[in-house]
Amino acid sequence: MIAEAVSASVLQQSVGISITVVVYLVARFCQRASGWIFAHPVLVSVVVLGLGLHWTHISYAHYFASTRLVHYFLGPATVALGFPLAATLRRANRVLPPLVISVGLGAVFSACAGWLMMRALGVGDVLATAMAAKSATTPIAIRIAQEAGGDGPSTAVFAIAAGILVAVAGPPVLRLLRASDRLVMGAAFGTAGSGIGAAEAASIDQMAGAVAGLAIGLAGLFTAFVVPAVMWLAKVL
Amino acid sequence: MLLKIVISVTLLVVLNWIGDWLHLRLHVPLPGPLIGMLLLGVLAHWWNDQSAGGVGEVSAFLARHLSFFFVPVAVGVVTSAALFSGHWMVILGTLVVTTLLACVIVAWSMQRLLGSQPPSEEPVDLRLNVEEMP
Numbered sequence: 001m002i003a004e005a006v007s008a009s010v011l012q013q014s015v016g017i018s019i020t021v022v023v024y025l026v027a028r029f030c031q032r033a034s035g036w037i038f039a040h041p042v043l044v045s046v047v048v049l050g051l052g053l054h055w056t057h058i059s060y061a062h063y064f065a066s067t068r069l070v071h072y073f074l075g076p077a078t079v080a081l082g083f084p085l086a087a088t089l090r091r092a093n094r095v096l097p098p099l100v101i102s103v104g105l106g107a108v109f110s111a112c113a114g115w116l117m118m119r120a121l122g123v124g125d126v127l128a129t130a131m132a133a134k135s136a137t138t139p140i141a142i143r144i145a146q147e148a149g150g151d152g153p154s155t156a157v158f159a160i161a162a163g164i165l166v167a168v169a170g171p172p173v174l175r176l177l178r179a180s181d182r183l184v185m186g187a188a189f190g191t192a193g194s195g196i197g198a199a200e201a202a203s204i205d206q207m208a209g210a211v212a213g214l215a216i217g218l219a220g221l222f223t224a225f226v227v228p229a230v231m232w233l234a235k236v237l
Numbered sequence: 238m239l240l241k242i243v244i245s246v247t248l249l250v251v252l253n254w255i256g257d258w259l260h261l262r263l264h265v266p267l268p269g270p271l272i273g274m275l276l277l278g279v280l281a282h283w284w285n286d287q288s289a290g291g292v293g294e295v296s297a298f299l300a301r302h303l304s305f306f307f308v309p310v311a312v313g314v315v316t317s318a319a320l321f322s323g324h325w326m327v328i329l330g331t332l333v334v335t336t337l338l339a340c341v342i343v344a345w346s347m348q349r350l351l352g353s354q355p356p357s358e359e360p361v362d363l364r365l366n367v368e369e370m371p
Contacts, residue, residue, distance in 0.1 A: 024305050045308045050315025060316035067309035074306035076249035076299070078270035079256070082277025083296035089282050098350030106343035113335045121327045131331055135339060138310075139268045153317060158328075160307075160314050162336040167304065170340055177344050184347040192340035196311065199303035209300050210278070215343075217271050224266065 016066025023048050040168045042196060078195070078213070081202060085210035095211070099187055103215045106191040107222035110135035115230050126151050132230055134158035136223035137194040137216045144224050148231045159194060166193025167200040186211025191219045241291035248292060249299070252276050 027044035053063055064071070088095055111132045118128035129150030133141040138159045145155040170189050179185065182205045189197035190212030198216055202209025255276065257269030265272055281292075321328050 020308055021305075024308055042304050042307060042311060046311045046315055049308070049312045053312070053316060060313055063312065064309055070306055071309045074303075074310070075253040075257070075270040075273070076246065077303050077306050079249045079252045079273035079277055080296035080299040081303070082252070082274040082279075083281050083293055084300070085274060085278030086281035086284075089278055098347055101350060102343045102346035105346050106339045109342050110335055110339040113338065114331060117331045117335060118327070121331065123324050123327055123331075127321075127324065127328070131328070131335070134332075134336075137268060137271070140266075154320055157314050157317050157320065158332060160311050161332055163307070164311060164314070165333060165336050166340060169337060173337060173340055174344055177341065177348070179344045179348055181348070181351065183351060184344050187347045188340045188344040191343045192336050196304065196307050199307060202300040202303050206297055206300060209303070210274075213271065213274050217267050217275075220267065 012066045013069060016063060017070055020045070020049065020067050020070060037168060037172060040164075042167055042199075043164055046164065074195075078198075081198070081210050081213040083210075084206040085213060087207055088210050088214070095183060099183070099211065099214060100218060102187050103191045103218040104222050106188070107135050107219045108226050110192070111223055111226040111230055115227075115234070119234075125149065127154055129227070129231065130155040131158055132227050133223060134162050135191060135194070136220040140220040140224065141194075144227050148227050160196065163193040163196025163199075166197035170197065170200060171204070182208040183211050187215045190215025194219065242295055245292045245295035249273075249277070249296070 024041055024045045027039070027041040027048070030044060031039040031041055049063070052058075053060060114131035114134060115128045118131045119125070123131075126149065129148050130145045133145035133148070133150060133155050135141075136144055136159070138156050141155050141159045142152045144150075146152050166189050170185075170193065174180070174185055174188065179188070185204065186198075186201050186208035189201040189208070191197075193200065194216050198209055198212035201212040252273035253270055254273075256271070256273030259265045259272050260267065260269045267275075277296075318325070
């Protein structure tokens, strides 16, 4: 990954990374200044950069190559969630059983409901399978979907879009449920929104971020079992 | 301070690399960074607060700004919107309904299952997601 990152020219990378940083910081400023829920930094950055690429006729592949280093550091930054995880592990026997059960329920619901709703609304099997796998984190989701006959790129889009949705709408939804416990928030955001959901949880509370990290792993494992089972049931029934 | 940052980032990069290696070579069914996260969790469990100081601060900073690192890959969602030209309303509807319901189901279940035990810490302020600049 580092070798590929270095292969894009240094100038290209400094431009790509600087633009991404500036757009993100401005988006954060807008969120704090307006307090409007749709002014979420990830959502705003994605829309602004997406439209920018569209208007300047720069391909996404070109942009992504120039920001490879940012993407690379997603890995080490995710590892950083392990630090608050230690505090959670100290109370593992209190936290783990509810977490496993809740994440299991959420992942099973997400896979079944995603597939059924897409099929009921007349969408083909390939996209429905991609939707079923979306609760797993992107790299796992792509593999699960492809093995079950879904489309890899669509799966990635669904998984990421679900993450942005949770980052934007998750906090107000939990406020409605009066769910202010960090364990509850971590489990819900990690399961429904995988990486971007966990990032949102981590920005609110460190330990919630760590719990969300655990939830991502668990949701990935559950989804890996549920999606093939849904496909099998669909064939049998 | 700079030394502390360099050491901490190096540790995170190495753990990420070990995680990727375990994923690719030993086929551990989790992405490399999640394996690295669990490894750091186990390491940090053994450390006392003093030896962990620098890594703790840098980790907290990176974790708080984890969203930023998702931007390059997330921009792909907008640029691949054309994939779904015919179905995008249905797809968006399904995404919103199933994702938010999954969020509600997990939260409700966690609240129920944790509810029998006394809460061990003060609640999180959900309005705090607009946090201070470091």
